[in-house]
Amino acid sequence: MPDTSTAQPPPIAIIGAGPAGLFAAECLSRKGHEVHLFDHMARPGRKFLMAGRSGLNLTHSEPLEQFLQRYGTARDWLEPAIRQFPPEALRHWAEGLGEPCFTGSSGRVFLTSLKASPLLRRWLARLQEQGVRFFPRHRLTGMQGLSLTFRTPEGSVHHTPRAVILALGGGSWARLGSDGQWAALLPDRCAPFAPSNCGFMPDWPEEFLLRHEGATLRGITLGLADQTHRGDLIITKRGLEGAPLYALSAPLRQALAQPGEKAVTVSLNLRPTLEPSRILDRLARQRLHESRSNRLRKALGLDRTMRELLSQLCPEARTPDELTRAVTQAPLRLVAPAALDRAISTAGGLKRDALDETFMLRHQPGLFACGEMLDWDAPTGGYLLQACFSTARHCADGVHHWLSHPLTGKMKP
Known part of the structure; x- marks a missing residue:
């Protein structure tokens, strides 16, 4: 009988290579997990780069209490994640990648370079050093529990990871990868997409x-x-x-x-x-x-x-x-x-009652979600990216804890 005591456990799968997916991958790989990152686009961070064309407004410097109010009815849902990884932490993260920030007259926090591409290059290099593997041109087409089916240029492929994070974005800017097609895989758990921060x-x-x-x-x-x-x-x-x-x-x-x-x-x-x-x-x-x-x-x-x-x-x-x-x-x-695909962001997505406090879907243990695919709304000004990073961090911690405590699945307060 073969000795399997030293066999490596399956990797964690993260689907979606926008800022939420990339940051979840960073957080989990830093904790020693093997992470596979899937995206249906050829390159990661396409919408992130588009946001950077206007200088990449990373977050906002206003007091946290005022900052949290910008999320309206979703405030109490997102607040634990944002308090865990607040705006100051996001700024320090960017500066830790060698990209200093400054605060504009409006209180918005920008990269000093006013470009997203240098930050993304450094970020992807860090992920590679941490062992994250990227699988481009993989579109998620099916989920049976934690068993995943992807369509690729070479045909359908299947993966069965030990945990899954969905970071598939909202429903705007389809040409950059955020097309909302994933909602068909979770039809009873999604609120319809609607344009936000739009004309x-x-x-x-x-x-x-x-x-x-x-x-x-x-x-x-x-x-x-x-x-x-x-x-x-x-x-x-x-x-x-x-x-x-x-x-x-x-x-x-x-x-x-x-x-x-x-x-x-x-x-x-x-x-x-x-x-x-x-x-x-x-x-x-x-x-x-x-x-x-x-x-x-x-x-x-x-x-x-x-x-x-x-x-x-x-x-x-x-x-x-x-x-x-x-x-x-x-x-x-x-x-x-304006038309949904022309909106900067979207409301709608995975409903709040479909997830627990760690952003794990209640109907499927081990399946988590974060970022803009969750049903929250916020104005421009750094609030969108901040919530993507904060929910990704909170979600990654939830995955780590669930894998460490699979019977309870609950995070310690």
Whole structure:
């Protein structure tokens, strides 16, 4: 009878080579586990690299209590993971890879290099040194317990690891690997995907959008209920894009989902740095025989796009009082979010009640999940990446503990 006492145990399989999957692989391989990392793309970190094109906003420097509030109703679900691996820890991790960070005027934390590619190269080298094996062009097509089936260029292959972490992302940017096809494998445990941090379509004529495509409404604010967000809006042929809309995407999406709701109106302020009384005074000093467009240009410096937009939104405004209200409280009607695949992130995914406190799926011991495939939502500003890293760390610790205590599967407090 062969001696199997020294046989190596099967590896841990991590499926998805985005930031969550890569970090889970790092955490587990550092603890001495053999890790196999699968991804259906040819190279890891494709969406991570795309995020880095704007400087890679890694996390945010605001106080942790305020930071946690950004996760809304998912706060208490994600809080243990974020407290275990908070923003400061993520910053130290990046700097430990030789990529220093800085805090911008908005409080956002960026890589000093303003590039994701150097960090990813160093990160992948570290994983290779720790023994992580990468299996590209492996798309997960089936799961029976912990038995996995992948489609590869050479045909179907099967793996039976000792534990599995799913880190398959949300449902946006399919061309970068995050296509949400995995949801078909767990249909009863997933909330439908919905676009988040996305643009919206206003009820404007297509001709207006095409004429002003590429124009930017700079330094405006958008208000909805008790929320107000400032930034730039960009007009595209598909509608409006920009940080103020992204910050409001969750309540806008929820409002549009209400039965019979065809549009949601937000308040647009084209000159938020000026008090309404100053705007009124400047407009009142303009000569009455001037056209409305000239009065808005001379008194407030509104460009052609802004002036034509006010004609679209507030066509009846003529007097200084009416124009002041139009400039500061223009009613902007939004009728639909951008297409799912164009969203920066997605809401929906694995439901909270499908997982235990270690992010292990309740129906299948040894099957874990982390990152954007979980049903949580957050604005841009570093909150998305932070939650991906934090849930990956928490999930990896859960796997390690489950393998060490397979009968209980519970993590120590």
